Amino acid sequence: MPIALETFFLDPAFEGTLQQQIQQMVAGGILSGRFRPGEKLPSSRKLATHLGVSRITVTLAYNELMADDYLSSAGRSGYFVSENAPEPPQLSPRSSSDTVDWTRAIGNRFSGNLQIEKPLDWRKYKYPFIYGQVDPSLFDRQNWRLCAVRALGQRDFDSLTADQVDRDDPQLLEFIARNTLPRRGILAKPEEILITVGAQNALWLAAQVLLTQRRTAAHENPCYPGLRSILHQSRCHRIEIPVDGDGLPPNLVPPETDVVFTTPSHQCPTASTMPISRRKELLRRASEDDFLIVEDDYEFEMSFLKPPSPALKSLDDDGRVIYVGSFSKSLFPGLRLGYLVGPEPFIREARALRSAVLRHPPGHMQRTAAYFLSLGHYDALVRRLRNAFHDRRRIMDSAFAEYGLTVAGAGAFGGSSYWMRAPDGVDTKELGDRLRHRSVLIEPGAAFCESTSREYKHYRLAYSSIGAAQITPGVALIAAEIEQMLR
Known part of the structure; x- marks a missing residue:
């Protein structure tokens, strides 16, 4: 160079x-x-x-x-x-903050929250039971490449190069409005849809628009760690609602709540599904107590056991539900493409906030995704994922039965992970550390729990990133390590 x-x-x-x-x-x-x-x-x-x-x-x-x-x-x-030039001395990097007291200079702190660990070199591990990473053997590289090349063409030059300010790709919006949302029973106009940089960005926008320091947000416990960080940063009052086998219990939502954040179709991380009766009860409570609901409907596409329950928003007659969707899990996490659906006044404010922070997600990625979706490649990919996940789940069930691992939660319609419970006396954080030395990756459950009630008896095992042939020997190693810790 x-x-x-x-x-x-x-x-x-x-x-x-x-x-x-x-x-x-x-x-x-x-x-x-x-x-x-x-x-x-x-x-x-x-x-x-x-x-x-x-x-x-x-x-x-x-x-x-x-x-x-x-x-x-x-x-x-x-x-x-020269190849023989003197080598640079191994010195500590010079600090430019020697005279700055950063404990006082930093006005807001965003670090320190416990997050899910996903090693960058996870592919080097033989048994990666980790969630949300793409399996290269299943992804449709060829058609994605063709769509990306097409999006680079002269016809799409403006979508690639123009500063769209606060607007989104019309082809992508049309597909979401006419194909994705109707499958969840949702009807929405383009003015009621906003493209986001993944689901986490959508949750952040919703929290920033709906919450203040004087308002109260209720959320599930355990929950997605990224949501807890978002609510902490908003400085709102937070109330954690312990979930049960049917997800979030509406009767535990305090009447002073302003916004409820929930994952009704596939609770994160327990994988429980909220029944229709409970969904209707939550909507009734929202109407009576005048609060809003932010529904994160992740992984609804991975329904291979039975059809998913209708989205909470599809049952909403009052316009109280803000819907969050994402293509990051079904396509690939590095895509960072999601969407918000809500009433026009809400979307208008979320659009203005997004414009102030990042204007809009990259136009080339939006147009490439629009082609991939509209040409049918996405549906074909989802069918391939469902078939593969169905086979892997069957192998997981057999391995759990053979080696005596305890399932605490599993998706009623499918999904890609299990919420597991370790025997009493087994610290799952220590279990995860020990398994790494045996080339096994699991996700300890502490990151999903509130710090004041954090426990170490649960862990998550996903089958989206591990090949079918590695599942049974990987489960065997987990069982052997647990037995060793119990001894």
Whole structure:
């Protein structure tokens, strides 16, 4: 890689000749690690013009550096950092905050919340029972690539390059309005839909628009860790509602609640499904006590055991439900593409907030997704995922029965994970740490629970990222480790 001309500049306060200063600039770049072996330096002519010095001055400096083995030359190809150049010393990076008291300078704190650990090298593990990562053997790379190339064409030039300010891709909005939402019993106009950077961004927008420091939000416990962080950052009053086998109990929602956040179709992380009767009761309570509901309807596409229950929003006659959907789980998590559905006044404010923060999700990604969805590739991918997950779930059930692992929660219509319970006396955080040494990844349950009631007896096992052949031996290793800890 060539070293940019702009890297070099003369210091008027330098005490010494121009040749010495150029030598020091190059040697200093090498010793600091900014210039690396094999990288090409600017030609003597270009550097001389850039610095406003004579070419012979640069040439002499380069020759001195070659004599000291900092540089090498390759015929007419130019000058390069020598492979034998001195290696940069291993020094601690210089801190630029020595005189700043950051404990006082930071006005708001966003770190420190316990999150789900997803190792970047998870593919190196033989038994990755982790949630939400894409299985490369199932993803339709070829058609996604074709859609991405099509979105780069002249016809779609404006969607790729234009600053859409606060607008979304009309083709993507049309597909969501005419295909995705009706499958959940929801009818919405484009003005009632907002594209977001994944479901977490949608939840953040909803919290920012609906909550203040004086308002109260109720949420499930355990719940998605990202939601807890969002509500903590909003500085609203928070009330945690313990879930049971049917999800969030409406009778436990306090009357002073302003907004309820829930995952009724596939509770995160217990995978329980809220019955229709309970959904109607929650809507009745919302009408009586005048609160709103934010419904995160993730994973409804993964219904391979039986059809999913109607979305909470499809039962809503009062316009009290804000609906959150996402393509990140069914396509791939790196896509970061979701959507909000709600009444126009709410969407108008959420759109204005999104515009102030990030304007809009990348146009090329929106148009590529629109093509992938509208050409039928998405439905084909979902069918492939359902079939694979159905087979993997059957193997998981057999392995649990064979090795005696306890399931605490499983999706009634499918999904891609189980909520597990370890025997008394087994700390699942320690279990996860020990299993890593055996090339097994699990998700300890503490991250999903409120810190004041955090427990370590649950863990999540997902089958979206692990091959069918690895499931049974992986479960066997988990069971063996639990038995070892009990001893």
